[in-house]
Amino acid sequence: MTAALRITGLTFAYPDGREALRGVDLTLTPGERVALLGPNGAGKTTLVLHLNGILHGGAGRVEISGLPVTPGDRKAITEIRRRVGVVFQDPDDQLFMPTVAEDVAFGPANLGVRGDELDARVTEALTAVGMLEHRDQIPHHLSFGQRRRVAVATVLAMRPEILVLDEPSSNLDPASRRELAEIIESLPVTVLMVTHDLPYALELCPRSVILDAGRIVADAPTGELLADRDLMAAHRLELPFGFDPAAVRR
Amino acid sequence: MERLFLDRDSRVHRLSPEVKIAAVLLFTVVVVITPREEFTAFAGYAVLIALVTAPARVPAGWLLRRSTIELPFVLLAVLLPIFGHGERVDWLGLSLSVDGLYGAWNIVAKGTLGVLASLLLAATTTMRDLISGLDRLRCPAVITQIMTFMLRYVDVLIDDARRMRIARLARAYDPRFLWQAKAFAVGVGSLFLRSYERGERVYLAMLSRGYTGTMPSVAGRAPAREWAISSALPVAAAGMAVAAAALP
Structure with missing residues (x-):
């Protein structure tokens, strides 16, 4: 089976010389939900921006369902950006059109969808959430x-x-947080979730990886990973007060 | 953002934005090029405005209140007859320049008609529709895109500014003199930086959704019938101008 996402040996340094990624390997199978954990400055956002070819230039390779991310090839990169949907942290950055419907239509319209089909896409997507x-x-x-x-x-x-x-759960009140979790669970897509919200990762993602200092340092079932106190402490990850991952029944 | 828009359901509201923009623009051009001595033509233009106002269901009081934006220009116009040169007439003990009187009338009449027409357009068309109307009239995409982003982000920006102001006040900031305005000035600077950074993040979000440099085009065109209806305003005005000029 083709991997939904395959990253091999990915490195990246910013123009100021700061090394953000130092050889990342990660494979996601279709339909899987994986949490990407790690302290601030670990390179999580840098990694995300590589998935759709916005950042590039280092060594290594990123493939989405077998299609390599080739930033120079405009046609291929449009297809990559269709396949990889990035939801940014601040919705005010993501929603830049004057109305909700126009904003939802922006992506498919860039893919050449027009007229009734475009309307149907907007309705479908808004219904799903x-x-x-x-x-x-x-x-x-x-x-x-x-x-x-x-x-x-x-x-x-x-x-x-x-x-x-x-960071899908950041700044959400508990009810909105739960509603979003229900929506994510209902979607038939592969999910890579960058988060500091460890209970959310446990709730939604059977598997987690920890990125620290530009490398994947752990890759395990979320429950196991969160229960490993030494590993967690070594990478500045902390559970909320009173939260015991072992006590959560999945 | 929609402070000028009156949310009603009327025939004028339902017209496509591009036909309304074109009608108001052409009407204003006719008003501006009409020689200032053609008093009957200006009276006719005022009647035309009234004829649009009624079916648009825009209250006359609202129009008058909003047209006070014109007052600074009226003040300038009032000075013209007093300080103008040339032939003078006496009126209530004041010696007024005839040329200045004509000049003042020219500013007030044309200004008022232009302001009223623009207000009617703003009252019957949302900002969003105005922008898509300009887009369909082939206004350069750079300008309409900037306006679209302004429309979306001006409220976000105002909220940012409000939060920063509250944060300043919460730390006992109470500016009373000009030289205490430093914190405000610094606030304006950081607001600019924040907006600049937001701009970069928005651009990344747009790229991620397949943006390649052009916005998806706004579909749809106004039917010919709407063009015909709305052209009545500038055509009638032009007719009046010609008739007024032809009459002795």
Whole structure:
């Protein structure tokens, strides 16, 4: 079976010389949900921006369902950006069009979808996140949780194969956090979730990897990984007060 | 952001934005090029404005209140007859310049008609529709894109500024004199930096969704019937101008 995502030997240094990735290897099988954990400055965002070819230039290789990410090839990179849907942390960065529906239509329209088909895509994506009745609203008038859900819809409208979520639970109230978890669980796509919210990782992702100092330093079932106190402490990962991963029944 | 828009359902509201923009623009051009002595033509233009205002369901009081934006220009116009040169007339003990009176009338009449027409457009068209109207009228994409982003982010920016102001006040900042404005100035600077960084993040988000440098085009065109209806305004105005000029 072709891997949904295959990263081999990926390195990257910023122009100022700072090495962000020092040889990352990671493979995701289709339909898998994996949490990408790691302290601030570990290179998580840098890695995410490699998945759709926005950052490039180092050594190594990234493949999405067998298609290599080749930033020079415009046609191929459009297909890569369709396959990899990145939901950024701040929904105000992601929602830049004046209305919800226009924003959701932006991605598929860039792929050449027009007319009724485009309308159907918008409806489908907004239905999947339960935001259809807000389609003509101004993003600024939505709650933060609603904006985050619309941000997910903007990517779903492109029918991606991998959904990459950057800190999906940040700034959400507990109810919005749970609603988003239900939405993520209901989606039939491969998910790579960058998060500091370890209980969220445990709830949604059977498998987790830890990225630290530009390398994958651990790759294991989430429950096991969170229970390894020494490993966690070595990479500045801490569970919330009173949270015991062993006590959570999956 | 939609402070000028009056959310009503009327025939004027339902017209496509591009036909309304074109009509108001052409009407204003006719008004501006009409010689200032053609008083009947200007009276006719005012009637035309009234004829659009009624079906648009825009209250006259609202129009008058909003048109106060014109007042600074009116003040300038008032000075012209007093300080103008040439032939003078006496009026209520004041010696006024005839040329200045004509000049003042020219500014006030044309200004008022232009402001009223623009207000009618703004009252019946949302900002979003105005931008897509300009887009369909082949306004350069760079300009309409900047306006689109401004429309989306101006409220975000205002919120940012408000939060920063509250944070300053919460630390007992209470500027009373100009030389205490430093914190405010620094705030403006960091607001600029924040917006600049947001711009970069938005660009990354756009690239991630397949942006290649051009926005997806706005679909749809106004039907010919709407063009015909809206052209009535500039055509009638032009007719009046010609008739007024032809009459002795």
